[in-house]
Amino acid sequence: xxxxxxxxxxxxxxxxxxxxxxxxxxxxxxxxxxxxxxxxxxxxxxxxxxxxxxxxxxxxxxxxxxxxxxxxxxxxxxxxxxxxxxxxxxxxxxxxxxxxxxxxxxxxxxxxxxxxxxxxxxxxxxxxxxxxxxx
Amino acid sequence: xxxxxxxxxxxxxxxxxxxxxxxxxxxxxxxxxxxxxxxxxxxxxxxxxxxxxxxxxxxxxxxxxxxxxxxxxxxxxxxxxxxxxxxxxxxxxxxxxxxxxxxxxxxxxxxxxxxxxxxxxxxxxxxxxxxxxxx
Numbered sequence: 113x114x115x116x117x118x119x120x121x122x123x124x125x126x127x128x129x130x131x132x133x134x135x136x137x138x139x140x141x142x143x144x145x146x147x148x149x150x151x152x153x154x155x156x157x158x159x160x161x162x163x164x165x166x167x168x169x170x171x172x173x174x175x176x177x178x179x180x181x182x183x184x185x186x187x188x189x190x191x192x193x194x195x196x197x198x199x200x201x202x203x204x205x206x207x208x209x210x211x212x213x214x215x216x217x218x219x220x221x222x223x224x225x226x227x228x229x230x231x232x233x234x235x236x237x238x239x240x241x242x243x244x245x246x247x
Numbered sequence: 248x249x250x251x252x253x254x255x256x257x258x259x260x261x262x263x264x265x266x267x268x269x270x271x272x273x274x275x276x277x278x279x280x281x282x283x284x285x286x287x288x289x290x291x292x293x294x295x296x297x298x299x300x301x302x303x304x305x306x307x308x309x310x311x312x313x314x315x316x317x318x319x320x321x322x323x324x325x326x327x328x329x330x331x332x333x334x335x336x337x338x339x340x341x342x343x344x345x346x347x348x349x350x351x352x353x354x355x356x357x358x359x360x361x362x363x364x365x366x367x368x369x370x371x372x373x374x375x376x377x378x379x380x381x382x
Contacts, residue, residue: 234377237266237375237376239342240374242369
């Protein structure tokens, strides 16, 4: 069993990662951090480098916390939802953790298409986490 | 801390309850089962009775499993999402568990409005669970 988290370097992504790490510790299961990027023309070398730096920071934090983990940076032209669901199936995931934007008081925010797809199409449960006010 | 589950007598509702009970056991926290019904003209005495029977069955199962729990049947004219979020706030919930329908191979199912509202508006994380094939 393992816990899969979709990581992006936003406050929602960091909130999801933090919660996923707590759940992995509680259950003593492995944490799989998936950072999925469609790639393509917009994915230049500066962005690729920033992306690698962030992931290596994530790795150091998890190392320091003693959480068994694996970081998978996927750039294979898929939607993040497809990559997350595929990794969850391969890994016999206990659940997937995703970050959601908090609705603003005036905002008629609807769920993003990636979040909807993960919620509807993943065979395993999905834990949706919001960022704290202070994040 | 506590875990809140939105219970309805469908296979998705039962899957959510089962998972919530496991999570409560794992964390040794209290489980709050919320069955929210708008009430009104369509809520006749036969339905009210069926509703009570189901909840007392839920209670017996949780008793037998030794899970500390509280069952709250709310009929106060609210949407289920409003009731669930209100109970989660009162109870300082660790997270809310909800059941989701599985997408059919041909179905372009979108998330129901209650599920969307809970996911977007709850301050705490939300664990979305699907029913197993065999349920």
